[in-house]
Amino acid sequence: MPTQSTSKRLWRDVQVFDGLVQLSEAMNVLVEDGRIAGLWPAREFNEACAEGAACAGRGGVLTPGLVDCHTHLVYAGNRAGEFEQRLEGVSYEEIARAGGGILSSVRATRAASEDELIAASLPRLDALLADGVTTVEIKSGYGLTVADELKMLRVARRLGQLRPVRVLTTLLGAHALPPEYAGRADDYVSLVCEEMIPAAAAEGLADAVDVFCEGIGFSPAQCERIYQAAKAHGLAIKAHAEQLSNLGGSALAARYGALSADHIEYLDEAGVRAMAEAGTVAVLLPGAFHVLRETRLPPIELLRQYGVPMAVASDANPGTSPICMPTLMANLACTLFRLTPREALAGMTAHGARALGLPDLGRIAVGAPADLCLWDIQQPAELAYAVQAGRLRQRVFKGEVVYAR
Numbered sequence: 001m002p003t004q005s006t007s008k009r010l011w012r013d014v015q016v017f018d019g020l021v022q023l024s025e026a027m028n029v030l031v032e033d034g035r036i037a038g039l040w041p042a043r044e045f046n047e048a049c050a051e052g053a054a055c056a057g058r059g060g061v062l063t064p065g066l067v068d069c070h071t072h073l074v075y076a077g078n079r080a081g082e083f084e085q086r087l088e089g090v091s092y093e094e095i096a097r098a099g100g101g102i103l104s105s106v107r108a109t110r111a112a113s114e115d116e117l118i119a120a121s122l123p124r125l126d127a128l129l130a131d132g133v134t135t136v137e138i139k140s141g142y143g144l145t146v147a148d149e150l151k152m153l154r155v156a157r158r159l160g161q162l163r164p165v166r167v168l169t170t171l172l173g174a175h176a177l178p179p180e181y182a183g184r185a186d187d188y189v190s191l192v193c194e195e196m197i198p199a200a201a202a203e204g205l206a207d208a209v210d211v212f213c214e215g216i217g218f219s220p221a222q223c224e225r226i227y228q229a230a231k232a233h234g235l236a237i238k239a240h241a242e243q244l245s246n247l248g249g250s251a252l253a254a255r256y257g258a259l260s261a262d263h264i265e266y267l268d269e270a271g272v273r274a275m276a277e278a279g280t281v282a283v284l285l286p287g288a289f290h291v292l293r294e295t296r297l298p299p300i301e302l303l304r305q306y307g308v309p310m311a312v313a314s315d316a317n318p319g320t321s322p323i324c325m326p327t328l329m330a331n332l333a334c335t336l337f338r339l340t341p342r343e344a345l346a347g348m349t350a351h352g353a354r355a356l357g358l359p360d361l362g363r364i365a366v367g368a369p370a371d372l373c374l375w376d377i378q379q380p381a382e383l384a385y386a387v388q389a390g391r392l393r394q395r396v397f398k399g400e401v402v403y404a405r
């Protein structure tokens with residue numbers, strides 16, 4: 001893995017997408033001590049500004065490192081068989097109610113050791129990194145016992161030590177009702193609130209708590225109990241909401257100050273308004289929409305009207321989105337959801353970072369952490385336009401060039 005030793009580096013004559021917009025002319029970008037120290041139009045650039053800086057790259061498009069703010073990267077096994085069933089007309093919900101779906105991945109993940117989960121998950125993480133990711137959120141949710149959920153979170157933390165990437169972890173104990181609690185969902189929610197959340201918080205294993213608020217998941221009342229426990233332990237809140245039906249899960253999450261409500265195909269105007277008022281980010285997951293062959297579109301125009309920031313993420317998981325390519329998500333966000341390429345890229349940078357409570361990330365601005373990608377393309381929109389691996393020339397993490405070719 002090539003690295004450079006100087007801490008002062010200069011990228012020259014690059015087109016810049018700053019996380020929200022494309023800058024109007026070619027720029028020079030100076031990085032020092034892991035942060036962006038200067039940003040000048042290339043034509044105005046004065047060598048004295050960057051004295052002592054090594055030239056790290058010239059030409060191409062510089063973007064913030066991509067932020068994949070919603071993944072289920074850690075799991076064992078796969079669900080290719082269910083993919084075939086769904087193609088034959090069996091629905092995701094029917095498979096779940098028959099004990100497959102998430103519970104199928106739970107069986108495989110419970111049976112796997114931490115090392116086995118690392119071995120299974122690293123290639124997926126590497127695929128994200130090869131496509132420009134510098135920050136990734138990883139959820140638990142395939143353990144559904146205290147020990148197995150903590151195991152997943154530990155694996156997620158270890159992945160962040162094995163590769164130059166920032167990993168945020170989210171406890172998703174309320175992903176599905178484990179079979180041993182059949183008919184006793186409230187008791188399982190008590191386990192999540194009284195044992196899982198306190199244990200994850202005490203061990204520093206979770207940055208946030210998520211729920212699956214859905215008919216095949218948990219009711220709004222059950223989710224609310226989980227949010228109260230998360231808040232009591234100082235953890236941020238997220239929601240899988242309005243994916244298959246409208247239960248008002250996004251508005252509930254917003255009332256608890258959630259960082260994000262994710263999926264949201266069935267979100268209504270009241271939910272959009274609640275999110276706008278709370279500053280809750282809408283996380284769009286076009287991979288799951290595509291794989292489930294969903295037809296109900298998220299309310300993109302309403303989200304725009306109310307000024308709700310829209311993030312875009314891979315939702316990499318074995319069931320609804322077995323896809324580890326964020327730039328493909330940018331393409332699907334445009335083709336399926338009609339986002340503009342600029343919106344899709346903001347969704348994978350500035351707004352993705354905001355969905356993780358990290359507003360300094362995902363930007364190219366003086367003072368921001370220097371997580372960057374240099375791409376061999378002419379203009380930023382190409383990242384959403386073409387689906388093509390191998391365009392990443394450099395990946396920069398905390399000011400270090402951690403990948404170069």
Ligand SMILES: N=CN[C@@H](CCC(=O)O)C(=O)O
Nearest residue numbers: 102240288315317318319320
């Ligand atoms: N909707 C719930 N959770 C995941 C899917 C998990 C699975 O099917 O394994 C999602 O984000 O789509």
Ligand SMILES: [Zn+2]
Nearest residue numbers: 070072240315
């Ligand atoms: Zn998810």
